[in-house]
Amino acid sequence: MSTEVDNLLTTPPTTVSYSHRLKSHEEGESAVERLAAKIEHRRGNRLGMTYDARLQLETMCHEIALRNNCDNPKDVRKEDLLLLRKLFDSQVIGQQQRNPLLRWRETWLGIKTTEKYLLEAVDRALHHVEETQDCLHFTEWIALYSKEVHKWPWMRNESANAFLVVVAFFILTPILFCQVMRDRNICGDPSSGISWLNGCYMASVTLSTVGYGDVTVGKDNVYIGTAYMIVSVCVSITAFSAAAGDAFSPLRHFYKTYLRFDEEDVAEGAPLSKKLWRIRLFRCGEIFAHFVLLNMVGVIASRFFHGNWSSIEEGSQWTWGESIYWSIQSTTTIGYGDIIMSPNMKLFQIFYLCLGTWFVGDTLGKLQTLKTDMESLCRQFAWEKREVSKEMIQSDQGRTEDPKLDQYEFVVASLLNLGKIDLKHDIKPIMEKYRSLAKSSGTQGYIDLDSNRWISTGIKVQADKVIGPS
Incomplete structure (x- = not known):
């Protein structure tokens, strides 16, 4: 495998020049670093x-x-x-x-x-x-x-794109149910002047997948309701994907500045178990902090609308336990709908349920990457512990006829060991592309710039292994 990669970047064995090998740190950048810098600059x-x-x-x-x-x-x-x-x-x-x-x-x-x-x-x-x-x-x-x-x-940013889609969903929902269908079950009495608020509330409980059950399309409009739910799922997926892809953390600066708490703050010589514990604790701590903060906002708002000092109907006041219960079922998008909410909360809930949707998407994104990050950390830890040895040279070497390990072989082998690339999805397609460009017929060689053609070295290659001279 590494044989073809090395042949791509080195001269033929008959005129080998070892100027590309690393001899000392005083020589400056290696050819690999210059090549990587050039490609990154272009990209x-x-x-x-x-x-x-x-x-x-x-x-x-x-x-x-x-x-x-x-x-x-x-x-x-x-x-x-x-x-x-x-x-x-x-x-x-x-x-x-x-x-x-x-x-x-x-x-x-x-x-x-x-x-x-x-x-x-x-x-x-x-x-x-x-x-x-x-x-x-x-x-x-x-x-x-x-x-x-x-x-x-x-529209070039995923989050901005998702935001515009959500805003359009909130605008079209009142138009559909309150202006076109005039559904009193959702929008109430049009003469009340708050039908748009009820329509936006319908959009929020549907988009966040909470669904308290206090507003429904009704059995008479099941086909419209079915289409509306399908559209809302598509919009929800867009919002979830944007939240998970951004990995946005409003508390990250607070963690680093005041708590000194970050997965990158572990000393280089720390044991692997400590690094794994640290990154797990950091991610779970982020999720927990967001969860607590979001529910605190919900509890305080519910106490404002349903507290004992609120001027609402007698018997509809909430206790602190009921406020916490309602807030958690809202932020987790469960929404049992088993407690009566004041109509005055609808404007707050429109924004609060959107925050709950963002929280779920952000949490799913963090949990999805946690396992991958931990596996990557284990591979990085093992790679950093490697020392020069016969086993390392033999395992990372691609050319059996040359006992030296050059920078190109080391870079490719390190990327494979770190899990950044793999043989099936990365190396083989790249080498197939190289062979098609070179129009090779199964022999080692290189592409010559002057003649713009394939120069064969006379060594046959079969199944990614050197089998002898032709």
Whole structure:
């Protein structure tokens, strides 16, 4: 396995140069570090383009390459890029002259036209061609040096996207039940002027999957109710995914600053059991702190609406135990609906149940990653304890004919040992891609830059093992 990876990055055995081996720390960065830095820089500086812009650029470049009869139908010359730049520049200037608001919209809202994206892409492509002194392989350049972004900037973040979906759900629910269906069971008397509040309350108890049972669609509208529940589940999944993906913790800064409590604060020489206990305690402590804080808010609010000093109907006051009981069944999204709530609480519950939905999503995300993080910590601990030995060299070495362990073999073996990559899903597809690029026929070798072709070393490879000279 590592044999092919090493052959990808080293010279043939007949002209071996060991300049890529690490000899001392004084030599500065290794070739692996320089390669990783270059790839990370390229990935971090990819140009954002909308789907329409990427598709239009690829289509136009393909047409130009076919018209010019290039040797490679995926190549575009510098002269062609200059013509494209002139075309897009004139289009952008013309649009701004016809509509002065476009410049304001781009500056303050970040909304660009397709032509503006294309102009930026061609400028970046021209810079790339000048650096490489070669034609632009446009399909590869678009894939590696650009990334797809949404046309609207506020839709590029998963949490912002989920927030807009939830807001739309809260707006459409009162419209459906209170304006279109005029369902009195949900919205009450339209003349009361609070039907929109009842509609939003219906959206909150449905979206949070609490469902107290105090508002229902009714048997006469089962088909509409069925469709509404399916839509609410989709919206809930969107909200849950955003909360779990963000791993947002409003108390994390408090933990680090005042409690000095973080899974990264364990000393390097601490035993593995202490590190595992620390990360488990930190994650569970976060969940518990959020749970307590959220329920405290619910209890205090319920005491305000249902306490003994509240001016509500006689006999509907809650005790402290009932307030805690209601708060926990709300934050856990259970919602038995076995205690009577004051109508005055509906506005508070609209926001409180949304917080409960966020809490459940955030908790599921933390619990899902806890096991993975602990396994990763165990692998990291074992890897850090490794020392130079015959066993380490033999286990990490890919070339049986060379007793040395170079930096490329060590990096690949370390990534495998740390669980960052695996043979089936990462190494094999990469090597298959390399073989297809090199058009290899089962022998070791390398891709030569000058001749742009596969140079064979004459050593046959079968089933990822060297079996002898051809």
